[in-house]
Amino acid sequence: MNKIKRQLKDILRPAKYTVNSAIGYLYDYIRLIRHAGWVSVETPSKRDYKSSKIYHRLEKSLSFPNRRKNSGKDAVDDLNYFLEKHKTSKEYPTFHERIANNVLQQFLTQNAPEYSEPNKEATLDIATELKPSELGGVYNIDSLSMINGTLEDPEGFFNTRYSVRDFSSRKVSVETVLRAIKMALKTPSVCNRQAWHAYIIDDANTIKEALSHQNGNKGFGQKIPFLLILSSDLHAFDMPEERYQHWIDGGMFSMSVVLALHSLGLSSCCLNWSKSPLSDIAFRKKFKIKKSHTILMMLAVGYAAENLKVCQSQRKSLESYYTTLKK
Template identity: 45%
Template sequence: MNFIWFQVRPFGRLLKALHGFAYNFKRFYSYAGWRSNMKDIEQRNYNAAKIYHSLEKSMSFKNRRKGAGWSDAYALLELLKVAASLGELGYHDKAACKLLWNFIGLEENSQTDQATYIKSELSKLDFSSLDEHGTRVYTAVDFQRGVLESPEAFFLSRYSLREFKDELVSEEIIKRAVSLAMKSPSVCNRQAWHVYHTTERLVKDAALRYQAGNRGFGDRIPNLMIITTDLKAFMPGQEHYQHWIDGGLFSMSLIYALHSLGVASCCLNWSQSPANDKLLRALVDIKDNHTVVMMLAIGWPEERNNVCISARRPLDEVYTRLKVRSGGYK
């Protein structure tokens, strides 16, 4: 009987995976940015970020190709016209306007007919960003500021804690950690992350109800985050998985940002069934277009803590020198 069970069980897992794939496809169809609806402020802003980051990259090369970037400049101008006509502006709309001014102001661009035309069109817009956009000089000295004296002391001192002091982490520290984590890379710098945070017992209980890994300590978590990514930021079909990658990068940055501030955390997996994802959304107010990547339990560590050793695999099991396959490079 056990033999039959072990033969049948993998097919049940496969069916669950297919159900999950179908659910994820439905969400991508319903909420992702593949329709390129530029009247939607969020979709337009993600598109603007994608285009102006391409211009930033063009501006950052020491030896720029003559004439580089103009097609992106015109595409960005069209988005800015849409933003102006609708009168509803997002951060990336304003950033794109500032960046475009910087682009046409480059020495090699400023006297061209294209720059004259774009300048005349930009002059009709009454918005721009107060932040700096474009490029800056980044020296070896700047880089060295981030080098840790003992990286091992920082990385190897972090453990997942499941028991915390009976004390809330302040909103100020939470926001500081999120701000630090926002330096995370993302596809075309679209920054599609969104963090939901609560300290309210009722809300925490509702959010954790369908999370399978908080048994035994969930009722004593001081602060809880739900980390999500916005499907509207992802446009091409091959980006159907990108929200998980960008969300994972941001989540790890956030965990280490909290660690750098002395705040303990425990990752709470949200690899859940479509049914549980729907039940969570029925209980707590998460936007339909936001994909739940994971939850994070947060709190101050006690003076003495018991932690899982969680030994790491040998390095040679996870590291391989990459080579070209024999006969594979023609």
């Protein structure tokens, strides 16, 4: 490209990118107002997220060492209203609605019998059928038990993770990846909404097709043995203030998946999904991604080749990454 052409491009780029950003925001906005939790609130998956959002306030209240007198009162009212409103809805109770009933019952019987007595019985039937994994509420734990999670060589764990672009031919088992995803489910999320979803692709042709829509795998895509598409569900977010939350929670989940894979000896490389609306739509036409799921990134997964080169991807000095704030 000659110099004048480059200079002309440099001049026009800001205007072009300004317009394209506006189109991108519009696309995100349309997706948000179509799929957010405040639209068609009866939908089972939206109710599931919403009930978790509300009952988690009670779990928090139950976990405080010194609860204020009225702590949890508003959440009890909100939860009673919510459960009452939806108890004849389709697929009621969902997973989190069942837990919501139980947490409410625990809260009312153990902590605040004076709140909302009339609805207490309505919660009992469901709560008695719950499995231990559906109980909800709080655990009593010993802080020493958390020390079991301490790594012997934390720096070693983090510093041996690289974005790998040279994979061996060793087969990646779905079970191992699922184990990593299961560990990643422990990622914190806003009000415990866990709005993430991973799409798994483990056959070569489908990987090839998916990667043809992604622009950061040139030169190594053909060696990627296993691919994840990580996404986040807009159904979980029911307030305009939460408009970026699905990116944040989904990003945190994605990082957990990367680290969980690393802990199991699997390498990975995040593959950006920085896409124009048209490219995102084109991909959705080919692959069955749920409409409310926002694609966050692809993740190449595999065992690293025996001898390989990795990018240094140098970091600046620690001091340049933090600032101590004082009044």
